[in-house]
Amino acid sequence: MFKQIQKDLKTLDVNLKQMVGPRHPILSAATEHLFHSRGKRIRPAIILLVAKAANNQRELTNEHRRLAEITEIIHTASLLHDDVIDDCNTRRGSGTVNSKFNNKIAILAGDFLFAQSSWYLANLNNLDVVKIISKVITDFAEGEVAQSLTTFDVSMSIDNYMHKSFHKTASLLASSCKASAILSNANEIQQNQFYNYGKHLGLAFQIIDDILDITGDHKNMGKPAGLDLKNGNLTAPLLFALNECSELHKLIEREFEEDGDIEYAITLIKSTNGIEQAKDLAKEHAQASIQNIKYALDNPAISDLKLLSEYIINRIT
Template sequence: MITVTELLAPVENDLETLLSDLRSLIGAGHPILQAAAEHLFSAGGKRIRPGIVLLISRALASDGELSARHRRLAEITEMIHTASLVHDDVVDEASTRRGVATVHSRFDARVAVLAGDFLFAQASWHLANLDDLDVVKLLSRVIMDLADGEVKQGLYRYETGQSFETYLEKSYCKTASLIANSSRAAGVLSACSEVQLDGLYQFGRQLGLAFQVVDDILDFTGSEQQLGKPAASDLASGYLTAPCFYAMEEHPELKALIDRQFSGDQDLDQALSMVRSSKAIPRTRELAETFARESREAIAWLPDSPSKRALMELPDFVLSRLY
């Protein structure tokens, strides 16, 4: 199975530059915020999102070279992503991420919220300095979507009456919007046509949805080690995902367990076995495969290059987490 590092090989040096640039961009502001930001950027992580921006930027450049604005866009993408993780961890009360203590558990929740805000503000400032209104609109929309997704997730807990569309919308806001809009923004900076811009957006959108749907499957099938959190923790928290919707179609009695928020002793175990014994997981896997295929098809027009080949392999890499 191909690894992320192998996949991002065409932009490996660019990603190293990105990390050192991010540290200097955060600047010598408030010592605690600086410590929090430093801690975040050294916490490892796959850097898939800025990697995608860099791969698209190289794939679109006739000479394969990156402009300073494309590099900055990748940095802004990583800043926005990191800021959202800090806030997510506070909301979810997670004590570790990627095996490293989260900002709020290392400092406190107040500092973590401020550190996230600080990163969003920094990202917005650097975004404005790109001097491209279309790009500013695309990435401002992402920041709105991230907050919207987080709010929706809280509002719809244990809500069995919500539609499958609501679940997909929330998944788009939380996971796909950043990849979709930053992919399109890379095309804007490369002066792509409207049709090409739509293709880049579609690539990021479907890839992000495939990623989220795979995550939702792993919540039921993955080990705690693989997930970095207890298995079925989404279901236990009342977050209803594709496997759950599909299982409710086969087992209407699952709805009653969720409606009473698994208050009975065996409720959660019963719910889990209903999901696992139904056709929910295979059906969700098909959904992820559809998104992955659509993602690949959306960028078939890119000229052949190592960067394009890496982008075309990304959807399969996302699915490979299932096997």
Template sequence: MTSATSLFSPVEADLCVLTENLKQLIGARHPILYAAAEHLFGARGKRVRPAIVFLVARATMPNQGMTERHRRLAEITEMIHTASLVHDDVVDESEVRRGIPTVHSSFGSRVAVLAGDFLFAQSSWYLANLDNLQVVKLLSEVIKDFAEGEIQQGLNRFSIMSIEAYLEKSYYKTASLIANSAKAAAVLSDLPEAQTQHLYGYGRDFGLAFQIVDDILDFTGSIDSLGKPAGSDLKSGNLTAPVLYALEEKPYLEVLIEREFAQAGDLEQALALIKDSRGIERSRALAAHHAKAAIEHLSDLPISESRQALTKLADYVLSRLY
């Protein structure tokens, strides 16, 4: 299977600079925060979000070099993403992410919350210094959406929702950052509104496909590939597409969810019911629909290596399932 990082070859050098810059942007004035930042930015992340910013920048400015404002936007995007992960891990009490200990398990919850706050504050400061009001509005919306997504997830534990409500929550938690940062990159390239909106659409549909695939892998992946035990989302009451589709076929699943898997064997029974339904199959089709929609949004871009990489990246999201 093609790896995500191999698809980033047009912007590989840009991503190497980004990793070093991120550590420098945090600064050494706060030793514990700097240690936490090194821990975060040295993690085995795929850097999908900043890579998309770089690819959009290069695809929309094929005859010009990467601008410093595009580089800073990619750094801001990764800072916001990382800050949200730090806070997520505290809320979810996760001990491991990407196979390594989380910030709160290494440094304590207090430092983790402060590190997340610090990253959000730093990203906001650098964002303001881009001196582009439209970009400030786009990325500020993302930070609001993260909070909205977390609140929705917290309030709706073990609550059965519609697929539409699930997609809205997935947009807040995952797709908003990809959509708005892709559009922001196009704005910095001085593209007309119609084209910036298409790149927003690419990011939105890519992000939704990405999240749906992650939610499928929670049932089909291994602990090694997930970096956490399979079925973790279901156990914590986070009902995703495979569960919501399975409920239409397996009514007893609702009984198990309503009692929050309180009895011995409840969780195992629920997992068996989901795997015996068409929930995973229908979720794959939903992910494929959004991946295809993402690619269609690229049709107005000039043919380039970076546009091809954006197309292949949407295909790669689905290939993670096989």
């Protein structure tokens, strides 16, 4: 899917190292997420494909490439903070910054990356792009607050879950897709099409991650199964399962405090239709992402963006 931008992705790797830089061993450790983890190029790849799609396959500009780099740095900064909040010790098979050092260092490293992204964002000299990407960092904070206020809350609705998921995950992809279209001088209709493409694809990504937290696919997830449950984060599979299994209510209300509660909860969820319903929800959003670029100019980049959405649908079939 990324063959046409492979060269640009290799350049992105080089540029990221220069942007972050080995200023301090601890900051270098923070960049492990960027440089030594598999599967960390999906967001910049999407941004570059949107750029090609919106400017009808013309050459990418330095601004397009820099936006992709900024998006990856913001994403990585959010992971550093998430690992602290979730008390996560491994990610993609490697120790997290907070486990190698401590929470304070991890938070400072995340703050540093957010600051770096802001600096490079300002240097794009495009006020519209600055506004839309700056809002993402606010969305991250709002999503984290919303999540912290609903831990172990069995009254949480799917709508609340989707709202939180947008702010924590989909906002960055949606806004970066729109920003990429802006840099390609796309009209407002096209900008909104790509925004909605990123929004729905981001939501599909989040739902799939939440499914993997239950199904225990540690290789794909890169962190221990059941971590969301342990932290009281009620996700789509669990919320759907609650409608069928009253025993889950008891486990959540006692906050999984007894030995074996997490494992028992996972077993109960798997015995319901919760996972299948969550898969259907993810497919719905992946299909919605395709619909939003259905009438865009037909070119290889558009085809690759559609193929990516279809890959997600097939991945969870």
